[in-house]
Amino acid sequence: MDKLKAFSDFFGKTFALWAALTALAAYAQPELFQWVKPLIPWLLGIVMFGMGLTLNPSDFKILGRHPKSVLVGVAAQFVIMPLTAFVLAKALGLPPQIAAGVILVGACPGGTASNVMTFLARGNVALSVAVTSVSTLLAPVLTPAVFYLLAHQWLDISAAAMLVSILEIVLLPIVLGVLANTFLHRQTQAAADVLPLVSVLAVALILGGVVAVSKDKIAEAGLLIFGVVVLHNCIGYLLGFFAAKLCGLPYDEQKTLSIEVGMQNSGLAATLALKYFDPVAAVPGAIFSVWHNVSGSLLASYWAAKADRAAAKK
Template sequence: MKAVASFSAFVGKTFAIWVILFAVLGFFFPATFKQVAPYIVWLLGIIMFGMGLTLSVDDFRELVKRPFEVAIGVFAHFLIMPTIAVILTRIIPMPPEVAAGVILVGCCPGGTSSNVMTYLAKGDVALSVACTSVTTLAAPIVTPFLVWMFASQYLPVDPMSMFISIVQVILLPLALGFIFQKLIPGVVKGAMPLLPIISVVGIVLIVAAVVGASKGAIAQSGLLIFAIVVLHNGFGYLFGYFAAKLFGLNLTKRKALAIEVGMQNSGLGAALATAYFSPIAAVPSAIFSVWHNISGALIANYFSGRTDEEQEDAVPATR
């Protein structure tokens, strides 16, 4: 079991490398990975089930103990990222499918990778986990509404069907994972070392499947989509940081909210785009999956050397 735990830790630490590797494999071997596309929803469900296994009551106690700070994070996330997405689609010419995909990933809840990056950044991990949990639970209502409001000008949006899908792929697996944790804690504890491996496998297969199914679109406009994703993600970090600063939160909490706002559950974005729009609309989510793990590691490294006593008012780099 020690060997499994060590390998799992290695896979978790090198997550960004695996995502990049499988994105490249998906591009060069599209026929192989396109076969995974019908199972994207199932893969995401497995990932969310794993997240449910790790949830605890303590994660939600932060909401009771610090409702104001959690509310800032949740509202900042669902306000900043969709707004940036809409602005980018207005000022940068792009196909309607890509525009819908950019808006969709901007309307998704926080990604669980943000909790790891916040830890590496020496930020407020409890606040990050609470914000991720609340945005995830709010996603069935908030995400379809925001996508309908902002993306329906590009492609038809069925918010009710999207609501049902998010409940099925997010809430039900989360709830099942949480129930399993309570009913068979010994088995769940023994399986914990495997969870990072399962999550990484799920995400890299989703990314490879989306890239494989959209090879032509990526070859034609991949650089444009990449530039949009970099801007979207970078401005998310920047405005998340300043939103926290605006409300007087200390540097540790600013780090958490900057990362929490900038990082998305792009796996959900890819699943919804594939199901309701087109494979091309899923490309921004796939590229976001690759890039935000790289940028998250960079900004975590930057933040880790900053403390309240040292350069308290430093502005985070968005490189």
């Protein structure tokens, strides 16, 4: 079992590599991944169920001890990233489907990879988990509402239908995971060892499916979308950090909220875009899924090295 856990952890820590390789393979041989498209909501549901399996009441104790930090993090998540996406879409004159895809990424909650990056960056892991969890639980209402508010000028959007989808593929699996962890804790502890591997496989397949059905559009606009994704992600890190700083939060929480705001549940964005819009709208989410793990790793490594230097001077 220890070898299986080590194998699973290795895949979890090297997710960006496997995601990139899968995306490249799907671009080169899209026919190998066409079968994934109808399974994408189920794959994301598996990832969310895994998230639920890792949650327990102690993860939310920080809400009582430091409610300000969690509130700032959740508010920044649903304000900074959607507005940044909107401004980029307007300023760069993005085509409607791409603009909608970028804004949808911004309107989604934080991604679970942020918890790992926060740990590596010597941030506040409890705060990271709490902000990710709370923003995800609020997503069924806030994601379609924010997305409709900012993107309806480009596309016809059914916020109600999107709410139902998020309830089905995000909230329900998380609730089932929490219940399983509560009432079948011994069994779920064994399953937890392989969660990183399962999550990596599921998200990589989602990326492969999105790239496979969007190859032609990626060939046309891939460089533009990549540039927008990099800007969106990096501005999120920067504004998340300064939002926490302006609110008087300590340095470890500034790092944490920078990562929380910059890293999105882009798998959810890609899934919703495929379901409701043209496949090209899913491309920003797919590219974001790869890129934010690369940039998050680099940022975490910088902060970890900085923390090590500070500790060595003491």
